[in-house]
Amino acid sequence: MNVNATPLELAIALIQIPSITPHDAGCQGLIGQFLQQLGFTLHPLRFGHVDNLYARLGARGKNFCFAGHTDVVTPGDVGRWQSPPFAADVQDGVLIGRGTNDMKGGVAAMLASAARFLQQHPDFATHNSLSFLITGDEEGAAVDGTVKVLEWLRQRQERLDYCLVGEPTCMQQLGDGLKNGRRGSLNAELIFHGKQGHVAYPHLADNPIHRAAPLLDQLARHRFDAGNDHFPPTSLQMTQLQAGDGSDNVIPGTVRVGFNFRFGTASTPAQLEAQVRAILDQAEPPLPYTLTTRLSGHPFLTAGGELLQALIQSITQVLDITPNPNTAGGTSDARFISLDCPQTVEFGLFSPTIHQVNERVAVAELERLTQVYTQLLLTLFPVP
Numbered sequence: 184m185n186v187n188a189t190p191l192e193l194a195i196a197l198i199q200i201p202s203i204t205p206h207d208a209g210c211q212g213l214i215g216q217f218l219q220q221l222g223f224t225l226h227p228l229r230f231g232h233v234d235n236l237y238a239r240l241g242a243r244g245k246n247f248c249f250a251g252h253t254d255v256v257t258p259g260d261v262g263r264w265q266s267p268p269f270a271a272d273v274q275d276g277v278l279i280g281r282g283t284n285d286m287k288g289g290v291a292a293m294l295a296s297a298a299r300f301l302q303q304h305p306d307f308a309t310h311n312s313l314s315f316l317i318t319g320d321e322e323g324a325a326v327d328g329t330v331k332v333l334e335w336l337r338q339r340q341e342r343l344d345y346c347l348v349g350e351p352t353c354m355q356q357l358g359d360g361l362k363n364g365r366r367g368s369l370n371a372e373l374i375f376h377g378k379q380g381h382v383a384y385p386h387l388a389d390n391p392i393h394r395a396a397p398l399l400d401q402l403a404r405h406r407f408d409a410g411n412d413h414f415p416p417t418s419l420q421m422t423q424l425q426a427g428d429g430s431d432n433v434i435p436g437t438v439r440v441g442f443n444f445r446f447g448t449a450s451t452p453a454q455l456e457a458q459v460r461a462i463l464d465q466a467e468p469p470l471p472y473t474l475t476t477r478l479s480g481h482p483f484l485t486a487g488g489e490l491l492q493a494l495i496q497s498i499t500q501v502l503d504i505t506p507n508p509n510t511a512g513g514t515s516d517a518r519f520i521s522l523d524c525p526q527t528v529e530f531g532l533f534s535p536t537i538h539q540v541n542e543r544v545a546v547a548e549l550e551r552l553t554q555v556y557t558q559l560l561l562t563l564f565p566v567p
């Protein structure tokens with residue numbers, strides 16, 4: 184791919200590669216070839232079954248990193264798509280295909296902006312550094328992707344000073360929102376232990392469904408915290424409920440419940456778990472239970488700093504709109520990167536069709552996003 188390729192050409196080339204998690208299928212090779220022409224040193228990193236790529240230009244000064252992923256979710260029933268999900272068709276100024284929003288369109292804009300910036304600033308690498316951290320595991324378990332690359336960087340004592348994660352962040356139009364933080368995610372599995380028995384003889388059993396129901400209602404209605412200036416109150420959502428083996432005449436012995444917390448900086452995982460246990464321990468008579476939790480990511484917040492200010496300035500200058508920094512939505516690999524790079528923010532495309540049939544993006548938006556990214560680099564690293 185030529186270094187003068189447009190963001191549309193780059194996006195089409197990436198989308199046409201069916202890189203469904205965790206199979207990269209050549210996406211990172213294409214990215215590497217493009218960056219190598221710009222002078223980047225490539226570090227292909229395979230952990231487990233996941234391909235990752237870290238590429239860097241320059242070896243001194245501030246290191247600005249573009250972070251993203253090449254893996255996409257399955258397209259589902261391809262018959263429901265108006266064109267094949269990996270054909271990357273352009274119809275009426277709109278690019279259609281799996282990954283257009285999440286996030287091959289963003290990756291294409293990053294690549295194009297790096298090329299444009301370096302054309303305007305050919306001496307950049309003598310004083311500072313530009314890098315790319317690309318994973319193939321963001322949509323999956325996120326175990327052998329960005330987390331492992333960050334460990335590798337620590338071992339090399341290599342630092343990220345600024346990181347722009349190109350996930351889709353805008354809600355109504357390009358430029359209306361950016362993520363300067365994300366909520367943490369805590370998963371839990373709760374098993375209530377009763378006593379199995381015949382439905383005709385309930386006095387010989389202990390029905391955990393009946394006894395768990397009021398406790399689950401309390402958990403669902405409980406206010407775990409009030410949130411703060413940057414994060415809404417903690418949300419608990421139950422995701423799974425299972426009891427019995429399908430028999431009509433058997434009182435089950437256990438009830439299994441899965442639930443998830445999305446939480447900000449007002450609570451810690453330990454505090455959330457303690458509140459759950461306090462509610463469960465109120466059962467009278469006591470209802471035995473087993474509770475296990477798994478932390479998917481801590482919340483992070485970039486409340487200020489050069490990167491956030493430069494991004495807001497660049498969005499306003501290029502798009503003539505003032506973005507709203509917020510922490511809404513799900514999680515991303517920024518939750519890992521922010522632990523090593525305090526100046527981490529997310530900004531990307533308008534995102535109404537991510538993970539949907541006929542995922543799409545306006546071609547003009549790819550160009551405008553590229554212009555914002557280019558201006559961001561020029562704002563942080565002005566041409567002498």
